[in-house]
Amino acid sequence: MFYKKIVFIFIFVLWILWFSFAQVDLSPVYTSDRFQPSNMFHAWCENEIDIVFDLEGWDINAINAILKYKKKDIKITKVLFKWDKENKLKYTVSDDAIILTKLKSNTWWVDHVVFQLFFKWKSDLKNTSFEFETWSYIVDISGNMIGLDDNYIFDFASVPECNPDIVPPIVELLFPIINTWEYLPLDSYFKFKIFDDGKGVNKGNINILLNNQKYNLSDIDCEWSGDVLTLYPDAWFSIGSDVKLEIIVDDKQVYGKSNFVDKKYKFKTSTWLSFLDNISPVEFRRIVDFYNNSKMIDTLSWSIGVLSSWSNKDLIDDNIVVATSTSFWFSVFAVLWWIVAWLLLLMRLFSLFVDKKD
Numbered sequence: 001m002f003y004k005k006i007v008f009i010f011i012f013v014l015w016i017l018w019f020s021f022a023q024v025d026l027s028p029v030y031t032s033d034r035f036q037p038s039n040m041f042h043a044w045c046e047n048e049i050d051i052v053f054d055l056e057g058w059d060i061n062a063i064n065a066i067l068k069y070k071k072k073d074i075k076i077t078k079v080l081f082k083w084d085k086e087n088k089l090k091y092t093v094s095d096d097a098i099i100l101t102k103l104k105s106n107t108w109w110v111d112h113v114v115f116q117l118f119f120k121w122k123s124d125l126k127n128t129s130f131e132f133e134t135w136s137y138i139v140d141i142s143g144n145m146i147g148l149d150d151n152y153i154f155d156f157a158s159v160p161e162c163n164p165d166i167v168p169p170i171v172e173l174l175f176p177i178i179n180t181w182e183y184l185p186l187d188s189y190f191k192f193k194i195f196d197d198g199k200g201v202n203k204g205n206i207n208i209l210l211n212n213q214k215y216n217l218s219d220i221d222c223e224w225s226g227d228v229l230t231l232y233p234d235a236w237f238s239i240g241s242d243v244k245l246e247i248i249v250d251d252k253q254v255y256g257k258s259n260f261v262d263k264k265y266k267f268k269t270s271t272w273l274s275f276l277d278n279i280s281p282v283e284f285r286r287i288v289d290f291y292n293n294s295k296m297i298d299t300l301s302w303s304i305g306v307l308s309s310w311s312n313k314d315l316i317d318d319n320i321v322v323a324t325s326t327s328f329w330f331s332v333f334a335v336l337w338w339i340v341a342w343l344l345l346l347m348r349l350f351s352l353f354v355d356k357k358d
Helices: 002-018 281-293 297-311 318-326 328-357
Strands: 019-021 024-029 047-053 058-068 075-081 090-093 097-102 108-110 113-120 128-132 137-140 145-147 151-154 170-175 190-195 207-210 213-215 222-225 228-231 242-250 260-268
Touching: 024 151, 075 097, 170 260, 190 242
Parallel strands: 019 145
Antiparallel strands: 024 047, 047 113, 058 097, 058 108, 058 128, 058 137, 075 113, 090 097, 128 151, 137 145, 170 190, 190 228, 207 213, 207 242, 222 228, 242 260
16 A cells, blocks of 8 residues: 555656646737727727747647636637647637647747737626636647646726727828929928828818918918818018928827827028919019009009919918019109100200291
């Protein structure tokens, strides 16, 4: 009897030495802090839990594991094995467990994540769990059985949506084209293409900052057509000045806050009277001269209207007034010169008439 006990103890010790337990963790993959609650699984949504082995440098030759759960609490959607490119892993979903098996074949070198388990449920659920069944194990290349022993208790929480939009809108500057304009013409405008592949652009929250002046879609200087936004500044730029442009656009995502894009641009204006194709310096000078010499309000209105049609705006730039003031005195002297010329001509005609009469 004594010898039988010794033999039993010896066999038990050998079994303990042969069957060791592996360090395994059931690691939940929660959403980012942006989508609260971020410390719970989301009801109605597909959630993920990773089964992580601390077996760095080990080779796995076979797997036989049973991961138990409450079927009334959880619906399994899929199970993935990170390095199983040949689909050697087999799994079966029973009434209350997932049975993971892999027969002996090519060995796997294990580092961290082994299984990725995806599941969902449709209500607020508290204190449900995944747990490895007793005698779940893996076998390494040397034939050692390594036991699996771990469990994870978790909760579900309701959220507004399962697939929130996480991609910000896209903003492209159509005009002026970057790297093709060394200097901006003084009457430049800006055209953007704005679109969002998710829930769409929030047009009510598009903000443009041009040299510290703010614009949005409610301003008459902004025009929206399709997915193109055009900004016509309400004044021409100064010669040889820096232009700073910034546009901020967000989308219609509400849960977890909206996604936004912030684009910034820098330009330099022309160092002389350079305009776009719709008005030339010669035409500008003619308008200024006509404005200086006109004495009737309707004629002045016509001058402003012509300028507005050429610049595609209903507003005339204040720079015209500045420019015309420089030529005001030239116009005064010109009028005086014409008066003197007419007086000299009349005097000459009068003298000729008197000589002819004599």
